[in-house]
Amino acid sequence: MLDNRLKWGILGAARVNERLMPAIIEAPNSQLIAIASRRAGAASETLKKYAPQGFNDKFSDIKCYDDLESLIADKNVEAVYCPMANEEHAEWALKAINAGKHILIEKPMAIAVKDIDAIEAAAKANGVKVMEGFMYRFHPQHARLKEIVDSGLIGDVLSARASYSFLMKPARMYRINRSMADGGGALWDIGPYAIHSLRWCFGLEPKSVIAHAKLNEHGADTVMSGVLDFGLDKEGRARFGHFDISFERSRKSEYEIIGTKGWVKCHAAWVFQNDVPVISWATEDGKYAEERFAPSNHFNLEIEHFSDCILNNLALHLSFVDARANCAALRASMDAASRGIEIDI
Numbered sequence: 028m029l030d031n032r033l034k035w036g037i038l039g040a041a042r043v044n045e046r047l048m049p050a051i052i053e054a055p056n057s058q059l060i061a062i063a064s065r066r067a068g069a070a071s072e073t074l075k076k077y078a079p080q081g082f083n084d085k086f087s088d089i090k091c092y093d094d095l096e097s098l099i100a101d102k103n104v105e106a107v108y109c110p111m112a113n114e115e116h117a118e119w120a121l122k123a124i125n126a127g128k129h130i131l132i133e134k135p136m137a138i139a140v141k142d143i144d145a146i147e148a149a150a151k152a153n154g155v156k157v158m159e160g161f162m163y164r165f166h167p168q169h170a171r172l173k174e175i176v177d178s179g180l181i182g183d184v185l186s187a188r189a190s191y192s193f194l195m196k197p198a199r200m201y202r203i204n205r206s207m208a209d210g211g212g213a214l215w216d217i218g219p220y221a222i223h224s225l226r227w228c229f230g231l232e233p234k235s236v237i238a239h240a241k242l243n244e245h246g247a248d249t250v251m252s253g254v255l256d257f258g259l260d261k262e263g264r265a266r267f268g269h270f271d272i273s274f275e276r277s278r279k280s281e282y283e284i285i286g287t288k289g290w291v292k293c294h295a296a297w298v299f300q301n302d303v304p305v306i307s308w309a310t311e312d313g314k315y316a317e318e319r320f321a322p323s324n325h326f327n328l329e330i331e332h333f334s335d336c337i338l339n340n341l342a343l344h345l346s347f348v349d350a351r352a353n354c355a356a357l358r359a360s361m362d363a364a365s366r367g368i369e370i371d372i
């Protein structure tokens with residue numbers, strides 16, 4: 028029987044494979060056929076650690092490479108998932124694309140806009156599809172939230188706030204051992220989600236940003252708070268987007284939108300663990316509601332979407348325009364925090 032599943036390879040034995048590897052293995056339209064790491068034995072270790080229970084009997088179907096180039100040269104691999112360190116995404120994405128592979132690149136797609144331009148040009152030249160890995164957007168709660176806003180229930184959108192924080196474990200501190208300019212810190216780790224959500228809440232691009240950060244000895248931010256200016260609306264009212272990210276606080280993973288007639292809030296936006304996804308909203312005339320969602324795995328939905336788009340030549344949900352705009356806002360936030368001035372985007 029012909030196997031129509033998209034054949035995936037994973038480039039790097041990263042921690043986030045804990046979420047994405049089961050998603051690739053379990054998606055009905057996807058097949059994991061290879062994983063690679065630059066550390067000897069790490070690819071096969073990761074497979075043992077993160078593959079779903081009961082999958083052990085199929086390990087022999089998956090090639091484990093101790094170098095990344097071999098996976099990229101593997102003719103059977105059709106699509107690559109890139110969960111490498113933020114500053115490595117562009118270099119390895121270009122290698123995979125130039126070898127004719129479709130690629131799902133973890134957020135941020137790259138840490139410089141010019142690198143996203145290069146990735147887009149290479150994707151066009153090689154006829155492959157590329158998407159930035161914002162898995163959260165595939166959870167149905169966000170579409171519902173947008174539906175509430177579009178219905179006019181909360182009036183005109185004037186403010187949005189995104190908060191993402193968790194306590195960084197000592198074993199994971201190596202993620203903040205390089206400066207923001209080199210891809211380190213909360214800005215490039217959890218900042219992409221906060222800023223992506225704010226841009227989406229307004230459906231606009233910010234014009235400028237101011238930000239405060241606490242930097243560690245490597246120049247990586249462990250905490251950053253900023254305000255994105257989305258300009259005045261047609262009535263002359265200010266529209267600000269606030270982001271607040273930290274590796275020093277207990278877990279928060281939420282965003283909310285405040286309009287002229289009410290507000291709506293997404294309580295478990297980017298991480299779930301034991302949280303039940305819930306949206307709440309209230310209006311000036313005293314209405315209040317909480318909407319709970321059935322369990323839904325946004326990683327699985329993301330992988331199924333990506334495979335579907337490649338197998339059936341459909342348009343991807345997230346575009347290069349979006350990736351570029353997010354990167355521009357992140358870089359401006361970095362400059363604003365480093366220089367202590369407002370930066371135009």
Ligand SMILES: NC(=O)c1ccc[n+]([C@@H]2O[C@H](COP(=O)([O-])OP(=O)(O)OC[C@H]3O[C@@H](n4cnc5c(N)ncnc54)[C@H](OP(=O)(O)O)[C@@H]3O)[C@@H](O)[C@H]2O)c1
Pocket residue numbers: 038039040041042043044046063064065066069109110111112113133134135160162202215216
């Ligand atoms: N979508 C999400 O929910 C989500 C969550 C977390 C992170 N992310 C993103 O996913 C990417 C990877 O994040 P991560 O936290 O999973 O990264 P990570 O564990 O630090 O791994 C990143 C890369 O570093 C290497 N590496 C892993 N463990 C290592 C170790 N102990 N010593 C030396 N090198 C090691 C791996 O490459 P080799 O195997 O080749 O050495 C791996 O590809 C980042 O871009 C991040 O922003 C996304």
